[in-house]
Amino acid sequence: MKKNTAFILIVLFALVVVMIAPFAGLTKIPLSVLKSTTGDTTEARIFYSLRLPRVFTAFLAGAALACCGVALQGMFRNPMAEPFTLGICGGAAFGAAIYVMFAASLSIYCGEIVFSLAGALAAIFLVYGLTKIKKGFSVGTMLLAGIAVNFFFSSLILLLQYVSDFTQSFMIIRWLMGSISVTGYSVPIWMLIFTSAGVIIISSQSFKLNLMSISDEIAIARGVNVKGTRKIIFLATSIMVAAVVAFCGPIGFVGLMAPHICRLLVGPDHKILTPASILFGGAFLTLCDTVARTLIAPAEIPVGVITALLGGPFFIWLLLKDTDSKSSL
Amino acid sequence: MREKIIEIENLDFAIRAKQILEQISFSVSGGRRLFIVGPNGAGKTTLLRCISRIITDYRGSIKIKGVNLKTYTQKRLAKILTYLPQGLPGDIPFTAHQFVLMARYPHLSPFSVVSPEDENIATQAMEMTQTACFSERVLSTLSGGERQQVSIAAAVAQQAEIFLLDEPATYLDYKHQRDIHSLLAKINKTNDTTIVCVTHDLNSAVLNADTIIALKEGKIVFEGMPEEIMKEDILEKIYSKKFNFAQHPVTGQKIIVPDIIE
Numbered sequence: 001m002k003k004n005t006a007f008i009l010i011v012l013f014a015l016v017v018v019m020i021a022p023f024a025g026l027t028k029i030p031l032s033v034l035k036s037t038t039g040d041t042t043e044a045r046i047f048y049s050l051r052l053p054r055v056f057t058a059f060l061a062g063a064a065l066a067c068c069g070v071a072l073q074g075m076f077r078n079p080m081a082e083p084f085t086l087g088i089c090g091g092a093a094f095g096a097a098i099y100v101m102f103a104a105s106l107s108i109y110c111g112e113i114v115f116s117l118a119g120a121l122a123a124i125f126l127v128y129g130l131t132k133i134k135k136g137f138s139v140g141t142m143l144l145a146g147i148a149v150n151f152f153f154s155s156l157i158l159l160l161q162y163v164s165d166f167t168q169s170f171m172i173i174r175w176l177m178g179s180i181s182v183t184g185y186s187v188p189i190w191m192l193i194f195t196s197a198g199v200i201i202i203s204s205q206s207f208k209l210n211l212m213s214i215s216d217e218i219a220i221a222r223g224v225n226v227k228g229t230r231k232i233i234f235l236a237t238s239i240m241v242a243a244v245v246a247f248c249g250p251i252g253f254v255g256l257m258a259p260h261i262c263r264l265l266v267g268p269d270h271k272i273l274t275p276a277s278i279l280f281g282g283a284f285l286t287l288c289d290t291v292a293r294t295l296i297a298p299a300e301i302p303v304g305v306i307t308a309l310l311g312g313p314f315f316i317w318l319l320l321k322d323t324d325s326k327s328s329l
Numbered sequence: 330m331r332e333k334i335i336e337i338e339n340l341d342f343a344i345r346a347k348q349i350l351e352q353i354s355f356s357v358s359g360g361r362r363l364f365i366v367g368p369n370g371a372g373k374t375t376l377l378r379c380i381s382r383i384i385t386d387y388r389g390s391i392k393i394k395g396v397n398l399k400t401y402t403q404k405r406l407a408k409i410l411t412y413l414p415q416g417l418p419g420d421i422p423f424t425a426h427q428f429v430l431m432a433r434y435p436h437l438s439p440f441s442v443v444s445p446e447d448e449n450i451a452t453q454a455m456e457m458t459q460t461a462c463f464s465e466r467v468l469s470t471l472s473g474g475e476r477q478q479v480s481i482a483a484a485v486a487q488q489a490e491i492f493l494l495d496e497p498a499t500y501l502d503y504k505h506q507r508d509i510h511s512l513l514a515k516i517n518k519t520n521d522t523t524i525v526c527v528t529h530d531l532n533s534a535v536l537n538a539d540t541i542i543a544l545k546e547g548k549i550v551f552e553g554m555p556e557e558i559m560k561e562d563i564l565e566k567i568y569s570k571k572f573n574f575a576q577h578p579v580t581g582q583k584i585i586v587p588d589i590i591e
Contacts, residue, residue, distance in 0.1 A: 207441035211431055214421050217414045220383050222487065223407025223435035268422035 003272065006265040010276050014283040018059060021290045022051040026297040049184055056188040058180045058289040058303070059282035061248045062258070064195040064240035066281020069255030070262070070274050071202045071233045074209040076139045079318060082255035083241045086142070087123040087149030089252070092238070092245035094153040095119020097160050097172055112246035113190070120238035120245075123149050128234070178249035178304025180289050187247050194243035199278060201236040205229060206270040213268065251304050253311025254281050254288075260318065333395075334359040334491060334523050335380065340389035342375060349375045350387070351547040357540075359490070362517055362524040364534035366558075367544035368568055373527040374415070376544070377493045380525070381412035393491075407435035410491035411484045415499070417476045421468035425479045428468055429455055432483035454486035457519075458512055474505030481512055491523040492516070499529060506530075510537050532584045535559060536577070543567045559583040 023029050029051070033044045065083065072081040083089045099115035130145035131138070157176070161169045182188065202209075208229045211219040216226050244251065258281035259273070266276045285307070292303040333356045340353040350372045357363050365373050378384045380391060382398060391398040393409055401409075411432075421428065432454075433447040455461040460475070460482045468476060477497060484492050497513070498506040510533055516522050528534050534541055535555040543551035543558065545567055551558055558564065564572050564585070575586045 204440075207431070207434060207437070210423070211434060214423070214428075215414070215418050217383055217412065218417070220403065221381060221407065221412040221414075222432055223404040225403040269427065 003266045007272055007276055010262065010265065010280050010283075014059075014279040017283040017286050017290075018055060021055045021058075021286050022047060024290050024294055025051065026294070053182050053185050053188045054180055054289065054293075055286055056185075057182050057191055057247065058286040060188065060191040060195045061180065061244045061251065062254050062285025063278040063282035064191075064198060064244050065251065065255040065285070066258035066262075066277040067195075067199050067202050067274065068237040068240055069257075069281070070259040070270070070277040071205070071209060071237060072255075073259050074213040074270055074273075075230060075233055076142065077213055077215070078139050078143065079260065080143060080256070081139070083237060084150065084250070084252050084255065086146035087127050087153065088120050088146075088238060088241045089245060089250040090150035090153035091123025091126075092116040092120040092242050093176065093250045094156050095122070095242075096175075096246050097157050100172060100175070101160055101164055101168060110190070113194070113242055116246040117238060117242035119153070120242045123153065124234050124238060126152075174302070175249045176304075177302035178251040178307070179292075179300070179302045180248045180285075181300070182247070191243055191247060194239055198236045198240035201232060203274055205233060206274055209233075209270040209274075210268075213270070249302075249304060251285065251307055253307045253314065254285050256318075257311060257314050258284060260314075331358040331360060333357065334393065335525070336390075336392040336395075337380070338390045338392075340376075340379060340387055340391065342372075342379060342384065342387040349547050350379070353389070353544075353547075353549055355542060355549065355552060357523060357525060359523055360517070360521045361539045362513075362526070362537060363540050363542065364538035365525065365527045365542050365544060366529070366531055366534050366567070367550075370546075371544040372547040373544055374495055377412060377495055377525070377527055381410065381493050382406060383412065404435045407487065407489065409489060410493060411487050411489035412493045413480050413484055413495065413497060415495040416473060417468065417480050419469060419476075424465050424467055425460055425471070425482075426451065426455070426464040428479060429460075429464075429483045429486050432487040435487065450488070451486045454482045457485060457515075458482040459508075474501045474508070477501065477505070477509055478512070481509070481516070485516060485520070489522070491525065494524065494526045496527055496529065498533065506533070513537070531558075531564075535582060535584060536580070556583065559585070 027043060027046050029043050029047050033041070033047045069082040072083070072086060073079060093116070095118050096112050096116040099111050103111055103115065126149050127142060127145045131142045157172065161172050164172070208219065208224045211222050211224050212226060212229065219226050259277045262273055262276040262280050266272050285303070288306040288310070289303045292301045292306050295301055335357040337356065338354050340350055341348070342350040353376065365376065367373055375384065379387045382403070393401065393406070430443060430447065430451045433443060433451065434441070436447065437443065452461070455464055458478050458481050460478050463471060463475060468479065471479065481497070498509045501509065513524055513526070514537065517524050535558065538555050541551070541553065541555055541558050542549055550567055551563055559574065561572065572585045573588065574583050576582070577584050
């Protein structure tokens with residue numbers, strides 16, 4: 001398949017998913033709601049203040065996670081790199097849990113995001129710091145450090161749950177599973193701000209990411225400030241992960257899968273791979289969320305459960321595929 | 330004598346307690362070909378990695394065109410010098426053409442837009458290095474020798490004045506070894522590129538270099554003209570073994586021949 005054709009197909013896939021998703025659900029939405037924006041019928045109210053914001057949020061969250069994945073995988077030349085394996089999600093989740101437990105009563109403006117951003121940055125400093133102690137930077141060490149940091153933060157969250165009361169504990173558990181239940185447009189707007197900031201930063205690094213995906217030595221020889229670029233990408237990914245974790249919980253595997261599938265479809269050039277992954281990741285999470293809220297409607301499955309159910313086997317397939325051929329990236 | 334393009338003074342580099350480079354001082358004039366030889370683990374690659382700023386925590390001074398290496402931005406430095414690692418990674422998913430075009434990075438505007446002129450320069454570099462024939466092939470499908478040629482094509486497209494090469498011809502067959510060295514000679518002559526080349530192959534160093542430096546255990550143990558290194562006592566000091574010599578039938582240059590193992 002030609003790479004451009006593949007890209008067009010991804011765009012079409014994203015468009016179709018986003019157009020159909022708001023109509024799926026227990027309440028049948030007639031097409032006529034599109035004509036009246038006033039929201040005077042029950043269907044219109046469901047469509048405009050529940051379904052659409054939810055689809056937008058899911059799409060933006062998926063896009064953000066995929067964008068993080070594509071940048072981290074390119075930068076570290078490792079197919080396993082993503083916000084989860086590098087501990088960024090764990091840190092952000094811990095930050096947000098702290099907020100839910102202790103600071104929610106203070107009602108700080110955008111408190112969840114501030115706390116989860118702080119958590120994400122702390123995780124990065126920890127992971128990066130752990131690799132700095134040993135001279136010579138190795139991606140293997142980095143991923144191991146990331147996994148260690150993730151465990152560390154998971155344990156801290158468990159500790160928080162243990163000392164908290166029943167309602168708070170339930171809130172944290174439910175939120176840790178990942179769920180996109182939003183009403184109104186304040187969440188999608190915040191997601192839009194954070195996601196577009198991150199996406200713009202990462203898209204501007206495409207040329208450098210291409211060089212860094214070959215090797216750090218080659219990137220340096222060609223004039224890329226590798227250390228500086230790493231910092232920029234870490235910052236952009238923490239902004240996006242913080243927003244996703246704060247509003248939707250730590251949703252796994254989208255950041256891992258979307259870049260991989262897109263790399264197979266459109267090739268390794270980040271100028272086309274990044275937008276393709278963003279669209280694919282957005283559409284994929286929207287699809288998962290639609291399944292999550294319709295499968296056992298009126299009840300809901302946490303979306304994180306759906307992505308993990310799909311992601312687990314995918315991860316194993318990736319491991320098996322890698323032992324066959326060394327063309328992982 | 331041309332101006333000095335690389336000046337190194339009292340360069341020291343250590344990993345933990347292990348001294349890798351010790352009191353290295355030498356300089357290279359523009360347009361010259363310097364070959365660095367020495368036994369395994371002598372610090373040859375580390376030296377190149379210091380000059381190309383992959384290693385930054387060295388002590389001592391490295392000046393490029395009279396300016397301290399540490400004051401350059403990476404992009405400005407890449408317009409002056411480039412580093413060719415010992416073989417490109419085997420799993421590069423880009424085509425040869427994409428890879429060569431990427432070498433235009435230091436010349437691009439902040440928005441990294443490739444201009445038709447960049448395309449032209451990349452195409453010319455591929456023609457000069459005879460890599461145009463596999464420009465649309467993915468690098469991971471090329472042989473080691475072909476990849477090395479593409480690596481040099483990219484360095485040409487980068488328009489760097491100094492090439493720092495780490496074992497460019499090691500592990501290649503005789504034809505590709507010859508091709509690589511004649512390519513480097515051609516680039517040196519037509520573009521006036523300064524060549525700094527690390528090699529294990531004493532004969533190719535002697536036949537291709539203007540100056541030779543020998544490293545042993547992180548120290549410079551020889552610096553001089555090619556004909557000066559081909560002496561029994563000097564080589565024995567560097568490599569801790571005796572050598573057999575012969576004369577090159579065309580140039581009369583003294584060269585070494587393999588040992589007879591009994």
